[in-house]
Amino acid sequence: MTEGRPTMNDVARHAGVSLKTVSRVVNGETTVDPELVARVRAAVATLHYRPHLGASLLRRNDRRTGTIGLLLQDVGDPFSAVLHRAVEDAARSRGLLLLTGSLDEDADREREQARAFARRHTDGLILAPVGPDQGYLALDLPPDIPVVFVDRPARGFAGDTVLAGDEAGAGEAVRHLLRHGHRRIAYLGGDRRSATGRDRQRGFLRALADRPGPVVHDLPDPPAAERAAILLLHGPDPPTAIVTGRRPITVGVIRALRGLGRHRSVALVGLDDLPLADLLDPAVTAVAQDPARIGRTAADALFERIDGRDDPPREIRIPTALIPRGSGEISGGPTGSS
Amino acid sequence: MTEGRPTMNDVARHAGVSLKTVSRVVNGETTVDPELVARVRAAVATLHYRPHLGASLLRRNDRRTGTIGLLLQDVGDPFSAVLHRAVEDAARSRGLLLLTGSLDEDADREREQARAFARRHTDGLILAPVGPDQGYLALDLPPDIPVVFVDRPARGFAGDTVLAGDEAGAGEAVRHLLRHGHRRIAYLGGDRRSATGRDRQRGFLRALADRPGPVVHDLPDPPAAERAAILLLHGPDPPTAIVTGRRPITVGVIRALRGLGRHRSVALVGLDDLPLADLLDPAVTAVAQDPARIGRTAADALFERIDGRDDPPREIRIPTALIPRGSGEISGGPTGSS
DNA sequence: TTGAAAGCGCTAACAG
DNA sequence: CTGTTAGCGCTTTCAA
Numbered sequence: 025m026t027e028g029r030p031t032m033n034d035v036a037r038h039a040g041v042s043l044k045t046v047s048r049v050v051n052g053e054t055t056v057d058p059e060l061v062a063r064v065r066a067a068v069a070t071l072h073y074r075p076h077l078g079a080s081l082l083r084r085n086d087r088r089t090g091t092i093g094l095l096l097q098d099v100g101d102p103f104s105a106v107l108h109r110a111v112e113d114a115a116r117s118r119g120l121l122l123l124t125g126s127l128d129e130d131a132d133r134e135r136e137q138a139r140a141f142a143r144r145h146t147d148g149l150i151l152a153p154v155g156p157d158q159g160y161l162a163l164d165l166p167p168d169i170p171v172v173f174v175d176r177p178a179r180g181f182a183g184d185t186v187l188a189g190d191e192a193g194a195g196e197a198v199r200h201l202l203r204h205g206h207r208r209i210a211y212l213g214g215d216r217r218s219a220t221g222r223d224r225q226r227g228f229l230r231a232l233a234d235r236p237g238p239v240v241h242d243l244p245d246p247p248a249a250e251r252a253a254i255l256l257l258h259g260p261d262p263p264t265a266i267v268t269g270r271r272p273i274t275v276g277v278i279r280a281l282r283g284l285g286r287h288r289s290v291a292l293v294g295l296d297d298l299p300l301a302d303l304l305d306p307a308v309t310a311v312a313q314d315p316a317r318i319g320r321t322a323a324d325a326l327f328e329r330i331d332g333r334d335d336p337p338r339e340i341r342i343p344t345a346l347i348p349r350g351s352g353e354i355s356g357g358p359t360g361s362s
Numbered sequence: 363m364t365e366g367r368p369t370m371n372d373v374a375r376h377a378g379v380s381l382k383t384v385s386r387v388v389n390g391e392t393t394v395d396p397e398l399v400a401r402v403r404a405a406v407a408t409l410h411y412r413p414h415l416g417a418s419l420l421r422r423n424d425r426r427t428g429t430i431g432l433l434l435q436d437v438g439d440p441f442s443a444v445l446h447r448a449v450e451d452a453a454r455s456r457g458l459l460l461l462t463g464s465l466d467e468d469a470d471r472e473r474e475q476a477r478a479f480a481r482r483h484t485d486g487l488i489l490a491p492v493g494p495d496q497g498y499l500a501l502d503l504p505p506d507i508p509v510v511f512v513d514r515p516a517r518g519f520a521g522d523t524v525l526a527g528d529e530a531g532a533g534e535a536v537r538h539l540l541r542h543g544h545r546r547i548a549y550l551g552g553d554r555r556s557a558t559g560r561d562r563q564r565g566f567l568r569a570l571a572d573r574p575g576p577v578v579h580d581l582p583d584p585p586a587a588e589r590a591a592i593l594l595l596h597g598p599d600p601p602t603a604i605v606t607g608r609r610p611i612t613v614g615v616i617r618a619l620r621g622l623g624r625h626r627s628v629a630l631v632g633l634d635d636l637p638l639a640d641l642l643d644p645a646v647t648a649v650a651q652d653p654a655r656i657g658r659t660a661a662d663a664l665f666e667r668i669d670g671r672d673d674p675p676r677e678i679r680i681p682t683a684l685i686p687r688g689s690g691e692i693s694g695g696p697t698g699s700s
Numbered sequence: 701t702t703g704a705a706a707g708c709g710c711t712a713a714c715a716g
Numbered sequence: 717c718t719g720t721t722a723g724c725g726c727t728t729t730c731a732a
Contacts, residue, residue, distance in 0.1 A: 031708090032710065041718085042718065042719045042720080043709095044718070044719060044720080045718065045719080047710070048718085051711085057717065072501055074481060075481060076420075076710070078420055078483065078708095078709080079420050079708075081416050081724090082414075082711090082723095082725065082726090083710050084710085084712085089416075099437070100443045100444045100447030102440060102443070105438045105439070108437050109436060112437060112462070122461065122462055123459055123462075124450070125460070140459055141459075143412060143413060145415070145416065300613070300638050300642070304641055369724090380702065380703045382703055382727085395701065398701090413725090414724090414726070416724095416725080419708090419726090420707095420709065421727040422727060423727085701732105703730100703731085704731080704732095705731100706730100707723105711722105711723095711724090713722085714721085715721095716717100
């Protein structure tokens, strides 16, 4: 009796009906005699029958697995995690399951995971691209499965793209500081080769157009940022305000300002929000991304494509929000207000 | 030509070999003439053939999907996210993919998701149970797919369980404070009905056996914790040290201590670590869980079961680590050291 | 070493 | 409303 899990045939025999009738009941078709429905249900229950999705998929016409793939930088990182959660909620409302994976800046891994998803026939893919080119998708993915890119733009493959408003956010930080009287504003940034890093630095420089402040980039971690900030503040014509381009850099700069006792005199606006930023002293003003909205938007875009939407790919920017908490409102001179 | 994706049959025709030969090549069997292998490979490339995992699964004997399911409280929460990442890394080293879902304390959702995974034949399941009973697993899951529970114990279903050392961690916090001279230690905790909350409170009380301090529980959020702390500190015989049972409570208590100007005189140890805890003033001493290790351990346990291990289920506790940073080393009186 | 035939569990198409 | 037949894409068995 324990020869593997029960099949529809087993159920049919047990209920004394045909295979097809079981199929009808299991799939909720209404054109079945209530009496037979009851018999089938009973057989299903006593045999612990569970439908075999793979088998049904194989035969079915609409070839949908009810699964979508999600490939992010690192599902353990807060940004990716919140985005993931938002996608999950959207997927859930459609009855879709999520296959997830992390890429860690590894282009090979990106392709390998995309292939693995393709073999499992996900109905769609949301991808935060890391490789220099996504042309491989055209080969590895069946032509009818749509891809939506998040956080970074893709190359070599057309798909809707949902990005954070990095350039605009950096500009907003600068204008906020200008409004508070600062005229000498520094930027400490991360990797210049990443799309995010590039966009933020560009936003900073454009907003400052006529009087660019000192810029340091490619700072990998808090200690490097701390050293860079100390150097800057000890140098000639030190900045009265600093914009930091990534969370670890913000942390390093906070340490530097504290160490120098300048945390109440030099203004700071961090790009990317910091958890517990409001418990610090001074509380840290930040430009926050909205990963939940990015995820929701990407999922919605994907669903529209799955449903057949067929116009040219769009690029959607999710605006950032500047959250004033104190560090960014430190006045920069006589022109500064309140 | 564009009638769906190519099948093995298409490849066979294109390469002028039999279906079975293609199958052999695709599955890396070595008993094929190199010349035919080359022809098949070429056909695969030009047709963009990708194997259909579902179809192979259906026919195959070993019925493995190469997928495992992971159901956590909330994949967007840092604890779950880090655990998720650790499971992913372990799964990757085995070539397994991950199907993920969040449960949000919803028992119905737990069962529903477990069923959805079962229909897709995951080879195993890692579950952070939320419902009062997991007996349904015996019915909904095929008997040969193993389940490992994380973070909370399960009921009504036998499986390996990987838990954080909540009770021990709370005890360690108390002993740390006793060592620093405190004799009046309060506990502000969260939901008493959760396994975690219960264990932590028990650990606190046991470590304090002879002179229990004041205990407040079921604090839902930071404001509630803040109010409770203020009340306690304004009351008669106020504590000289506080242990907080959950992250939001720690945040509320920090606010209370700051507001009262007691943050340098009342000691604080938080259960669960706080991001940026070292930037606060004073830096917050915490008892940190190790979600990465919990995830890794759970994944390893699951793999052993998948590989056929068949001894009675184990319960594994992952130890916590007390990280002294300042707030927990505030002295409690003349007996206190250093 | 290669191939033909059968069939995994299920649904589509077409009868009854 | 119900049943029969064929076959999804693949691997198995067995024969050449």
